[in-house]
Amino acid sequence: MKRKNAVSPPDLEHAAELHPPRERSVVELAQSSADRAERLLAIMMALAEPMSAREVAELIARELQDELGAAAGAVIAIAPEGPGFQLLSAFGFAPEIRERFSHIPQDAHLPINTALGSRRIEVFDDVAELVREYPLLAPTNVRNHGTLVAVPLFAGDGERLGGISVQLNVGGHLEQDDWAVLRSLANHCALGLERSRLLDAEKQARAMLERSAERTRRLQSVTAHLSRALTAHEVADAILEESATSVGAHTAAVWLIAPAGDRLVMLGSRNYPVGDYYRTLPLDTRSAAGDAVTRGEPVWLENRAEYAARYPTWEERTRGRSSHEGVPLAIACLPLVIEDRRLGVVALSFLDDHKFEMDERSFLSSIAQHCSQGLERARLYDVERDARREAEAARERSSFLADASLVLSSSLDYEQMLPRIAGMAVPAVSDLCAVELLNEAGTELDLATVAHADRQVQERMVELRRRLPLRIDDPGVAAVVARTGEASLFSSIPETLIVGAAQDEQHLALMREMRMRSLVAVPIAARGQIFGTLTMASLEDRHYGPADLEMVTQLGLRTGMAIDNTRLYRQAVQAVNIRDEFLSIAGHELRTPLTPILLESQILSRLAQQPDIDKVRQRADKLWRNAERMGKLIDELLDVSRISGGRLHLHLQDCDLRDVVEDVIARASDEAVRAETEIRLQLGDPARGLWDRTRIEQVTSNLVGNALKYGKGKPVDVFAGARDGRALLLVRDRGIGIAPEDQQRIFQRFERAVSSRHFGGLGLGLWIVRQIVDAHGGAITVESRPGKGAEFAVRLPLAALR
Numbered sequence: 088m089k090r091k092n093a094v095s096p097p098d099l100e101h102a103a104e105l106h107p108p109r110e111r112s113v114v115e116l117a118q119s120s121a122d123r124a125e126r127l128l129a130i131m132m133a134l135a136e137p138m139s140a141r142e143v144a145e146l147i148a149r150e151l152q153d154e155l156g157a158a159a160g161a162v163i164a165i166a167p168e169g170p171g172f173q174l175l176s177a178f179g180f181a182p183e184i185r186e187r188f189s190h191i192p193q194d195a196h197l198p199i200n201t202a203l204g205s206r207r208i209e210v211f212d213d214v215a216e217l218v219r220e221y222p223l224l225a226p227t228n229v230r231n232h233g234t235l236v237a238v239p240l241f242a243g244d245g246e247r248l249g250g251i252s253v254q255l256n257v258g259g260h261l262e263q264d265d266w267a268v269l270r271s272l273a274n275h276c277a278l279g280l281e282r283s284r285l286l287d288a289e290k291q292a293r294a295m296l297e298r299s300a301e302r303t304r305r306l307q308s309v310t311a312h313l314s315r316a317l318t319a320h321e322v323a324d325a326i327l328e329e330s331a332t333s334v335g336a337h338t339a340a341v342w343l344i345a346p347a348g349d350r351l352v353m354l355g356s357r358n359y360p361v362g363d364y365y366r367t368l369p370l371d372t373r374s375a376a377g378d379a380v381t382r383g384e385p386v387w388l389e390n391r392a393e394y395a396a397r398y399p400t401w402e403e404r405t406r407g408r409s410s411h412e413g414v415p416l417a418i419a420c421l422p423l424v425i426e427d428r429r430l431g432v433v434a435l436s437f438l439d440d441h442k443f444e445m446d447e448r449s450f451l452s453s454i455a456q457h458c459s460q461g462l463e464r465a466r467l468y469d470v471e472r473d474a475r476r477e478a479e480a481a482r483e484r485s486s487f488l489a490d491a492s493l494v495l496s497s498s499l500d501y502e503q504m505l506p507r508i509a510g511m512a513v514p515a516v517s518d519l520c521a522v523e524l525l526n527e528a529g530t531e532l533d534l535a536t537v538a539h540a541d542r543q544v545q546e547r548m549v550e551l552r553r554r555l556p557l558r559i560d561d562p563g564v565a566a567v568v569a570r571t572g573e574a575s576l577f578s579s580i581p582e583t584l585i586v587g588a589a590q591d592e593q594h595l596a597l598m599r600e601m602r603m604r605s606l607v608a609v610p611i612a613a614r615g616q617i618f619g620t621l622t623m624a625s626l627e628d629r630h631y632g633p634a635d636l637e638m639v640t641q642l643g644l645r646t647g648m649a650i651d652n653t654r655l656y657r658q659a660v661q662a663v664n665i666r667d668e669f670l671s672i673a674g675h676e677l678r679t680p681l682t683p684i685l686l687e688s689q690i691l692s693r694l695a696q697q698p699d700i701d702k703v704r705q706r707a708d709k710l711w712r713n714a715e716r717m718g719k720l721i722d723e724l725l726d727v728s729r730i731s732g733g734r735l736h737l738h739l740q741d742c743d744l745r746d747v748v749e750d751v752i753a754r755a756s757d758e759a760v761r762a763e764t765e766i767r768l769q770l771g772d773p774a775r776g777l778w779d780r781t782r783i784e785q786v787t788s789n790l791v792g793n794a795l796k797y798g799k800g801k802p803v804d805v806f807a808g809a810r811d812g813r814a815l816l817l818v819r820d821r822g823i824g825i826a827p828e829d830q831q832r833i834f835q836r837f838e839r840a841v842s843s844r845h846f847g848g849l850g851l852g853l854w855i856v857r858q859i860v861d862a863h864g865g866a867i868t869v870e871s872r873p874g875k876g877a878e879f880a881v882r883l884p885l886a887a888l889r
């Protein structure tokens with residue numbers, strides 16, 4: 088028996104011979120032929136519609152069953168993605184067999200491959216032989232079937248398309264017209280498969296076209312978004328959104344090289360897994376992102392295994408930290424480079440294996456390029472904007488300084504100018520401006536003016552300061568500046584500064600509410616004297632720098648000058664007033680003795696006609712006393728000009744203070760009598776020194792004179808002698824006394840604590856006394872209580888003992 092028979096598909100003569108037709112009536116034959124023709128026509132019609140390869144195969148398989156009564160059959164076709172075949176449709180086989188032959192290698196030893204090789208229909212009658220020849224068929228149920236026919240299928244250009252395998256029941260055979268049907272079905276199947284292949288190719292081409300159109304659209308959209316993106320963050324947002332959606336990436340992120348150039352810092356991300364862990368990445372080849380930047384080339388990793396193989400240490404490091412752990416992961420990292428300058432990297436990851444096709448790679452590369460350009464543009468924009476802002480700020484600063492200087496020079500009333508300056512500073516150059524001035528004693532800082540962007544806060548600041556005076560030794564910035572005379576600049580204000588400066592809870596709350604972000608405080612000073620502190624603070628995004636410090640320092644100096652000028656002016660006015668008052672007092676004082684002098688001299692000249700010696704002596708006495716008083720006043724005036732001009736010359740000689748004082752008291756006895764006052768002199772230990780005797784006499788007589796004048800006629804005690812290593816002169820009265828606030832003042836020129844109406848005098852005596860005592864290297868002090876009298880003490884250095 089023949090093992091197999093080969094039949095050339097276009098010529099089925101031999102096959103017909105092998106299976107001689109059964110005897111059938113002509114009518115039967117004609118009828119069945121007509122039916123068949125009709126059915127084949129229907130199949131042709133059906134196949135004319137566009138169908139997938141599988142649909143074609145199923146249709147053919149059905150016909151093999153229906154038309155040829157095949158026991159089993161299969162249609163296979165070249166798999167679209169590989170060199171082998173795929174099973175498109177089968178019948179008469181157990182599911183596991185279908186499964187086993189779902190994919191058939193190109194070179195598998197099977198009847199269909201034999202047929203494709205010989206390009207003929209192969210017929211196998213002997214099943215046992217068949218199984219021996221093709222051991223791969225052994226486990227199938229071919230054994231239960233009869234003849235097997237393998238029909239190769241070729242495309243119009245002769246390319247292999249696949250094949251049809253038909254098995255008949257045991258004992259079954261194909262009639263002549265069955266062969267015709269089989270041939271026709273094979274032809275239709277080949278046509279159908281070829282058409283579906285073309286359809287697929289066309290579909291694929293269209294899909295590719297659509298994909299590339301979609302990418303072009305995405306690129307356009309990226310460009311459009313980028314054109315509106317001004318900051319680096321906006322650039323990142325525009326890029327991440329578009330690139331991730333267009334390639335179906337799960338996450339996307341952009342990192343930039345840190346200014347120090349040592350690491351990558353995340354700029355933006357989309358759907359990124361864990362918070363802080365990926366914020367910074369090392370700039371080296373250990374991670375995919377770092378590697379892409381370091382080498383300046385994209386890194387494509389299509390699955391996790393590739394990743395682990397290439398970056399084993401990183402895989403190790405992220406273990407247990409990355410929420411991507413254990414997820415099949417594909418990653419693309421594209422360096423961001425502009426003109427050979429590395430900027431950073433954009434990374435996209437997929438929660439699955441991902442094949443990066445060429446078109447996708449070039450799409451992502453051009454996205455990265457756009458991103459680089461966008462970032463560069465943002466950088467240039469930042470530079471330009473900063474420069475513009477700085478120029479604008481400089482202009483604001485200088486125009487503010489010019490305006491403020493104008494205000495400061497416009498008047499001599501700084502109390503009224505300061506609020507105007509503060510009001511101009513807010514909001515032109517700051518959100519808070521405060522001027523604090525030292526009080527006269529230099530112990531506290533008074534809030535001279537404050538302006539705050541928020542009126543309520545401003546009012547509360549004023550109120551708080553009223554409640555809590557700011558002492559000069561306070562740790563707060565304003566006090567430190569006033570104390571040290573050194574300016575302070577805080578570009579940003581640390582919380583510790585606020586907490587450290589807070590005087591109490593309420594103060595702390597207020598300072599927090601003030602929301603100061605940046606602060607500059609400078610001394611207000613002139614001619615080496617500090618008057619206080621000028622503080623400016625910003626509340627939101629304005630951060631003060633050296634240029635602001637310079638501006639505020641200038642303002643501090645100008646304010647200091649204005650305050651100094653005002654104070655000098657006020658002192659000058661006061662001096663002029665004092666001088667005017669003094670001149671009127673002096674005129675009055677000089678006139679007082681002059682009047683009796685004139686009167687007495689007239690009387691004397693009248694008395695000269697009938698001289699009465701006693702009367703003449705009396706009058707001459709009075710005249711002498713008044714002339715002496717006038718002489719004293721004139722001497723005082725001369726002394727003032729002498730001392731002020733530095734022409735107080737001392738004629739030092741060895742003398743005992745006790746002698747000097749005794750002499751003066753003796754000479755003052757007349758005066759004491761007239762004042763009806765008892766002078767009690769007590770002398771102590773010898774007190775010798777090298778002094779200008781006349782000047783020490785002047786000191787004593789001045790003090791004794793004052794005691795008589797202001798002593799209300801009560802006894803005056805005088806002590807002279809050595810005590811505690813110094814020569815001591817004490818003059819004590821029990822008169823009107825001196826108020827504490829006047830006790831320093833009375834030693835100054837023209838200063839008096841009494842009205843000239845009640846007590847005559849130029850207010851010069853004590854000043855002269857102090858100048859003389861000072862010139863001798865001594866000291867004068869006073870102790871007094873109003874109404875209880877006064878005690879003046881003069882201490883002079885004793886002569887060194889020989």
Ligand code: ADP
Pocket residue numbers: 793794797798820822823824825833838839840841847848849850851852853854876877
């Ligand atoms: P004057 O010529 O006014 O006395 P002084 O320089 O001697 O000038 O004194 C200055 C001021 O000091 C006086 O005007 C007076 O107010 C006060 N004063 C001086 N000595 C006494 C005293 N012993 N008791 C009370 N007040 C005095």
